Amino acid sequence: MENEQLITITSPLDGSVLGNVNAMSKSDIDEVIQKSKKVFDSWRAIPLNERCEILYKAANLLVTRVDELTDLLVKEVGKDKKSAKSEVIRTADFIRFTIETAKNIHGESINGDSFAGYYSNKFALVEREPIGVVLAISPFNYPINLAASKIAPALVAGNTVVFKPATMGSLCGVRLAEIFVEAGVPSDAIQVVTGKGSEIGDYLITHKGINFINFTGSTEVGQSIAKKVQMVPLLMELGGKDAAIVLPDANLEITAKNIVSGAFSYSGQRCTAVKRVLVLEEVADQLVEKILDQMKKLTVGNPLYGEADIVPLINKKAADFVCDLMEDAKEKGATLRYGGEREGNLIYPTLFDHVTLDMRVAWEEPFGPVLPIIRVKTVDEAIDIANKSEYGLQSSVFTENINNAFNVARKLEVGMVQVNNKTERGPDHFPFMGVKNSGIGVQGIRYSIEAMTRIKGIVVNLYD
Numbered sequence: 001m002e003n004e005q006l007i008t009i010t011s012p013l014d015g016s017v018l019g020n021v022n023a024m025s026k027s028d029i030d031e032v033i034q035k036s037k038k039v040f041d042s043w044r045a046i047p048l049n050e051r052c053e054i055l056y057k058a059a060n061l062l063v064t065r066v067d068e069l070t071d072l073l074v075k076e077v078g079k080d081k082k083s084a085k086s087e088v089i090r091t092a093d094f095i096r097f098t099i100e101t102a103k104n105i106h107g108e109s110i111n112g113d114s115f116a117g118y119y120s121n122k123f124a125l126v127e128r129e130p131i132g133v134v135l136a137i138s139p140f141n142y143p144i145n146l147a148a149s150k151i152a153p154a155l156v157a158g159n160t161v162v163f164k165p166a167t168m169g170s171l172c173g174v175r176l177a178e179i180f181v182e183a184g185v186p187s188d189a190i191q192v193v194t195g196k197g198s199e200i201g202d203y204l205i206t207h208k209g210i211n212f213i214n215f216t217g218s219t220e221v222g223q224s225i226a227k228k229v230q231m232v233p234l235l236m237e238l239g240g241k242d243a244a245i246v247l248p249d250a251n252l253e254i255t256a257k258n259i260v261s262g263a264f265s266y267s268g269q270r271c272t273a274v275k276r277v278l279v280l281e282e283v284a285d286q287l288v289e290k291i292l293d294q295m296k297k298l299t300v301g302n303p304l305y306g307e308a309d310i311v312p313l314i315n316k317k318a319a320d321f322v323c324d325l326m327e328d329a330k331e332k333g334a335t336l337r338y339g340g341e342r343e344g345n346l347i348y349p350t351l352f353d354h355v356t357l358d359m360r361v362a363w364e365e366p367f368g369p370v371l372p373i374i375r376v377k378t379v380d381e382a383i384d385i386a387n388k389s390e391y392g393l394q395s396s397v398f399t400e401n402i403n404n405a406f407n408v409a410r411k412l413e414v415g416m417v418q419v420n421n422k423t424e425r426g427p428d429h430f431p432f433m434g435v436k437n438s439g440i441g442v443q444g445i446r447y448s449i450e451a452m453t454r455i456k457g458i459v460v461n462l463y464d
């Protein structure tokens with residue numbers, strides 16, 4: 001690749017220059033995809049246990065490099081040190097579990113005589129085979145984990161990967177790909193593409209050489225990809241507006257702790273953050289006080305200089321957006337109970353009570369540390385408001401009564417309901433999916449491998 005221009009990556013924490021990535025051109029993309037296609041046959045031909053050995057090495061390398069990667073995560077995407085370190089370790093665990101799972105995914109044989117009119121001279125061998133070149137597109141908020149959770153299942157299944165990290169997080173992405181290569185993955189089987197979305201984005205997603213797209217990011221971008229691609233399977237995790245529904249019989253202490261950690265960790269920059277509380281009126285006052293008690297324990301600051309639960313948002317645009325939502329809520333009469341201040345891109349943890357359905361913060365995803373409390377009169381009203389969202393990623397229901405938990409869970413239009421816990425993706429072998437505008441398809445280790453492989457049937461006909 002020649003004549004590439006560079007994109008400078010700066011830290012959201014202090015603006016310092018961290019490095020450069022290539023601003024690739026369309027012909028660079030052609031070259032990358034061509035190489036990926038070329039190496040596919042030899043990579044898939046490597047026995048599964050050998051591919052697994054290579055990925056084991058990658059998992060071990062991640063652990064060996066945990067300090068270096070933690071440091072880069074803190075600087076590049078402004079994650080607090082503890083969360084950054086746990087992202088790296090979680091990723092190594094994810095890769096190891098992927099290997100164990102892949103070894104236990106088998107095909108099957110089906111006899112013909114179980115269907116009327118067919119007899120025992122026929123059976124089908126049903127095998128799983130890789131799809132080809134997987135385009136993995138990861139977001140800024142988990143540059144190691146949400147990249148590896150696409151790359152590892154794709155590679156173990158025999159696919160090759162073209163990996164497009166978000167620009168903020170692309171240094172982490174490049175480092176991650178280098179680790180896979182160092183572990184033994186052929187360099188053409190895991191290639192990173194970087195560049196300006198406006199120049200190469202559409203070209204990449206619509207490229208004839210791409211056989212599968214695995215994307216995590218905003219609903220807006222996900223919908224745009226879905227409109228543009230044709231006959232390419234998609235696996236997408238998009239936005240959310242996860243509701244915590246609190247019933248009168250909930251343990252309010254546990255509920256408040258979960259809501260606060262769910263809403264505010266990494267400043268709410270998680271698709272699964274708790275993004276609204278729907279609480280029954282009779283316990284709302286008590287719950288709000290307990291939430292405030294928990295919020296007062298949150299530490300706020302710059303993770304370069306110490307541990308902080310609340311860190312600056314990824315960029316000015318993100319912080320401006322959150323401020324617009326806060327202004328709208330204030331103008332329309334929400335009660336600001338905590339926070340509301342901004343210093344640069346740092347937004348203090350903010351709680352609005354008495355949020356009503358005409359306010360933007362009741363429906364829009366802040367991706368920032370702002371939590372609205374919506375008081376409801378009945379459980380049905382809570383379910384109705386929860387389901388009116390355009391999103392359907394997860395919901396929580398807090399109650400001590402298992403019947404109430406199931407009755408609510410079954411009516412919620414989401415991919416997963418957490419009973420007495422914050423909304424969250426892990427553990428990573430659980431299925432993870434969104435309905436409505438929150439996604440397409442199912443992730444989670446087994447589900448991701450199944451999504452990025454296809455079934456091939458070979459029918460054997462026997463003659464006397």
Ligand code: G3H
Nearest residue numbers: 141270271272424425426
């Ligand atoms: O931001 C989207 C992630 O999938 C959320 O993952 O629940 O582990 O934070 P998490």
